[in-house]
Amino acid sequence: MKNVRHLIEPKDLSNSEIMELVNMGIQMEENPQDYVNLCKGKILGSLFFEPSTRTKFSFDSAMLRLGGNLMGFTDVNTTSAKKGESLGDTIKIMGAYTDIIVMRHPKEGAPKLASEYSTIPIINGGDGGHQHPTQTLTDLITIKKYKNTVSNHTIALCGDLKFGRTVHSLIKTLARFNTKKFYLISPKELSLPKSIVNEIKLNYDIEIEETSELEAVMDKIDILYMTRIQKERFFNEEDYIKLKNSYILTNEKIEPAKKDMIIMHPLPRVNEISKEVDDDKRAIYFEQARLGVYVRMALIAKLLGAI
């Protein structure tokens, strides 16, 4: 359907559109009272074909802060999709009841399919392990807020860089904004796929250094982005236990880091960041979750044509 904008993956937005959303999100965070009626009378359809409380609440909060309303489901068992209805039909019907849809779906590519049948904007709230563009926007608004710009930083990404495809889109998106240098920190078994390393080297003038040691780079980085290492990714328990401990962040490990370095994490964490780190002012992962609401507000408002 033409003339309707969707957000299925970060590539759907140009660099200037991303910055427009980030800057608008920051304005909304600073002056929330100016936007309380911006989407009054509009309804967000919140279609969670798989549960994700965090993402759902973040969108709910965003729509409510814009003065809009919500309807939807978080349990696919209560919907006709369970009875074998095609997503295309569900979306056409929801398009008549709501003004914009956020959907989360366990199958990869489901939001793209939905967008093919939708007359209203679709926001991908995560499709399997495929794409999660509003997480990327959340990461960018956080970097902008805490480091003043999204460009020219030395960024370390640590953990599972192989299977975490939302990390892949984050890296590709950061690359579009002139990152100075990437440190890719992971066990060899979980390193970033070569195709992505090559894609970045081919298209951008960004230094990339791969290492398996977090401590070695701690004093060189502006941003440390931690991710989960999932147990299922390992062939045996022994490897998992050995490796996971070397990627757990503690106060001792961040001791040599720059005073204005920031520590980010998409949450929920398992144990890759010790609770003691939470009190360090460089730990901003809860702030990151909070800022995610405002960039989602900006996104909803933009896709509804309210800004």
Place this chain on the structure above:
Amino acid sequence: MLTVNGINNGIVIDHIPAGKGPRIFNTLFSAHVNSPVVLLMNVQSKTLGKKDIIKIENEYNFDLNLLGLIDKHITVNIIKNNKLKEKINVVVPKKIKGFIKCKNPRCISHTDDYAIPEFTLISSNGTLKYSCSYCEEITEYKF
């Protein structure tokens, strides 16, 4: 040597790698063709050593993209009134919809009837590699 008459009107699919003829016919034509069909197998070929040939009388419908997907050596001769009207070399399709299945088990295309992925060619060195329009995973195609 075995001799088979040519056709007066129809198509000749030539330079099929030896052994692939029956499957190509079954996959692409058997459902809708009622006209006479000749399938030649293991014919001597200058370029391929051995090849298969399919001749279909009174038939002009064929999907050039699908033939290109199967093998890039295939040629199609269009015969009208006993004369070679056109000779077409197939090309590996850059985009293809509805013939390949996505190999990613988590892809929406396996559970939703409306989801027919369009595949985009990303590499044709050796095997053909296509990326799925829904999940972006790469599927290697082998006929």
